[in-house]
Amino acid sequence: MDFKVTFWGVRGSKPTPGRNTILFGGNTSCVQIEAGKRNLIFDGGTGIAELGNKMMKEEGRKQADIFFSHLHWDHIQGLPFFEPIYYPENCFCLYGEDKEGETFQQVIEKQMCYPYFPITMEMMKGDYKFINIAPNQDIDLGEGIKIKTFAVNHPNGCLSYRIEKRNSVVVYCTDTETIEKQRREKFLEFIRGADVFIYDTHFTDEEYIGTRDGQSKKKWGHSTWEEGTRISREADIGYLILYHYKENRNDREQQEIEIFAQQEFKNTVAAREGMIITVGGDCSEKVVISYPY
Ligand SMILES: [Zn+2]
Ligand SMILES: [Zn+2]
Incomplete structure (x- = not known):
């Protein structure tokens, strides 16, 4: 398996959290990609706390390469509760961009300081280092794993990641508004042929335009499920994975969206907390999706 x-x-x-979001889950952004012995984590929203709990139950030293798409709260707020990073035998590389005149490290450290939080990063005794990255970068992680970055369309900037191993490709693309005009072709090239395309489908087209309430969500930095299906058709995507749901989207609405999206692009699945996708395994199907329930 790749x-x-x-x-x-x-x-x-x-x-x-709550009874209206039990099916899809209420934690903010965090996706883990295991590739051989390597443990890659994309974003440190509250989901990373539960991932940390699972890692703590496993034998031996913990390690991970943690890639931050950007540093808005819903992508970093779980890091203070990621237990493995508090133990000196564990080893982490944290990747992200500098923001607004501050280094990536400074921005991460600032969310953990008095009086906002009683624990500082100095109390995290793990062996971790910060690695600055930028758009259009090629990162060779070794062991046949290559990662490319692309600047998407979001307030304060955001990176999308294309993860490749042999001929398997996963794209992690959250927090982006539609990419237009001359950059659109470059973006389509960046995501082209991905077996699994994880995409920001925060809004519906109606919400984005403001058809019903006159409250347009343009410039909020988020896309729609309709746009996800359009670009998936254009870019020869294997599976479109709907992701980064609007905070008050309940399970019933999200299930409806999944069905509508499947009518536009058949291989569409709405991400659920606990869902596992394998790519390039022994099965006859290259992509296999296991639902948590
Ligand atoms: Zn954001
Ligand atoms: Zn976000």
């Missing part, structure tokens, strides 16, 4: 993708948090903006 990749095992596990969804630990699929929600955008803020955690949304």
Whole structure:
């Protein structure tokens, strides 16, 4: 198997626990991709806390390469509760961009300081380092794993990641508004042929335009499920995975969206917390999706 993708948090903006979100889950953004012995994590929303709990139950030293798409709260707020990073025998590389004149490290450290939080990053005794990355970068992780970055369309900037191993490809693309005009072709090239395309489907087209309430969501930095299906058709995508749901989207609405999206692009699945996707395994199907229930 090339990749095992596990969804630990699929929600955008803020955690949304409660009986109306049990099916899809209420934790904010976090996706784990296991590739051989390597453990890659994309974003540190509240989902990363549960992933940390699972890692703590496993034998031996813990390690991970943690890639941040950007540093909005819903993508970093779980890091203070990621237990493995508090133990000196564990080893992590944290990748992200500098923001607004501050280094990536400074921005991460700022969310953990008095009086907002009683624990600082100095109390995290793990062996971790910060690695600055930028758009259009090629990162060779070794062991045949290559990662490319692309700047998507979001306030304060955001990186999308294309993860490749042999001929298997997963794209993690959250927090982006539609990419237009001259950059659109480049974006389609970046995602082209992905077996699994995880995409920001925060809004519906109606919500984005403001058809019903006159409240347009343009410039909020998020896309729609309709746009996800359009670009998936254009870019020869294997599976479109709906992701980063609007915080007050309930399970019933999200199930309807999944059905509508499947009518536009057959291989569409709405991400659920606990869902696992394998890519390039022994099965006759290259992509196999296991639902948590
Ligand atoms: Zn977000
Ligand atoms: Zn954001």
